[in-house]
Amino acid sequence: MPVSSDDEAVLQFPILIGDIGGTNARFAIVVDANSEPGETRIVQTASFASIDEAIQQAVLDHTSLRPRSAVLAVAGPVDGDEIRLTNCPWVVRPKAMFDTLGLHDVVVLNDFEAQALAVVALGEEHMEKIGPGEPEENAGRVVLGPGTGLGVAGLIHASHKWIPVPGEGGHMDIGPRTARDREIFPHLEAIEGRISGEQILCGRGLVNAYRAVAKADGKEPRFSTPAEITAAALDKSDAIAVEALEFFVTCLGRTAGDLALVFMSRGGVYLTGGIAQKIVPALKAGNFRAAFEDKAPHSALMRDMPVYVITHPLAALNGLAAFARTPSRFGVETAGRRWQA
Ligand SMILES: Nc1ncnc2c1ncn2[C@@H]1O[C@H](COP(=O)(O)OP(=O)(O)OP(=O)(O)O)[C@@H](O)[C@H]1O
Secondary structure, three states, X not given: OOOOOOOOOOOOOOEEEEEEOOOEEEEEEEOOOOOOOOOOEEXXXXXXXXXXXXXXXXXXXXXXXOOOEEEEEEOOOOOOOOEEOOOOOOEEOHHHHHHHHOOOEEEEEEHHHHXXXXXXXXXXXXXXXXXXXXXXXXXXXXXXXXXXXXXXXXXXXXXXXXXXXXXXXXXXXXXXXXXXHHHHHHHOOOEOOEOEHHHOOOHHHHHHHHHHHHHHOOOOOOOOOHHHHHHHHHOOOOHHHHHHHHHHHHHHHHHHHHHHHHHOOOOOEEEOHHHHHHOHHHHHOOHHHHHHHOOOOOHHHHHOOOEEEEOOOOHHHHHHHHHHHOHHHEOOOXXXXXXXX
């Protein structure tokens, strides 16, 4: 049965850490409380029948270290002894891992919680700042990650701990603001009649935005993938792609600003995930900050809030490593998500 309390927060070293996405899984081993994670192993989830096989072949077969504990972040709800992943056929069975991998203690977190932990773990050298403002130490923070979907988490500091607040903020409504928005919005593909953040602010959403911009002007869209659209927008070779990316960063600024108001994130707003890193020039061009700060009567407050893009390629793994080394630094509830042999 899952352990019902996290009183015994300390994990025994060596600790295997793993960030399991829909497409890629990244693993490393933390040997003690003072060490950085060892060599990172990155595998495609589709190359292995199970997570146990991936850990055995990609990690354990290459080291004499025998992890006693594991902290795994997965894309999907952690509920019960069998954890199914979104966008990947792997099933995480922590109790079976005691036998198959020799583990004694397994903690399973949500992938976006790991991104939130990374915000605390990584220094500014792993971030690119978008606009003005300085972070207030220990003030609230917000993490937004446009990727396959739109992940959102708050991060608050209380009782000397950083507490991630996971949620489904990527599914909040988003609406038009300008006359041009009102021409584009009717052409966006909706979900049950609604435009949520995720209809625009993710890979699929960028394609949706691009098609809507084309339709608003009666033009034929040429591209079908997010990468094609960002490439054509960044080198300014296609006017529809340029406007689609401007629309995307404007909507991202609008949603980031709303979330910053909710969490009063004077500690900063942090953009994570695969897409933000690839569109830094577009985020710096001005539309993002203008939309972020356009929050009357609180525009002055918004102008002082810093925004960062996390540029570290293994941010979530760093967040997990920080948690594995010193779990007491974080208010991460492990009840129902920790299994001990
Ligand atoms: N150059 C690019 N510009 C814009 N979007 C891109 C680009 N390259 C990839 N994408 C999109 O980014 C999304 C994937 O984002 P991300 O890399 O954050 O993945 P993920 O959901 O975290 O998955 P995993 O953890 O398995 O890698 C996909 O929708 C993909 O089409």
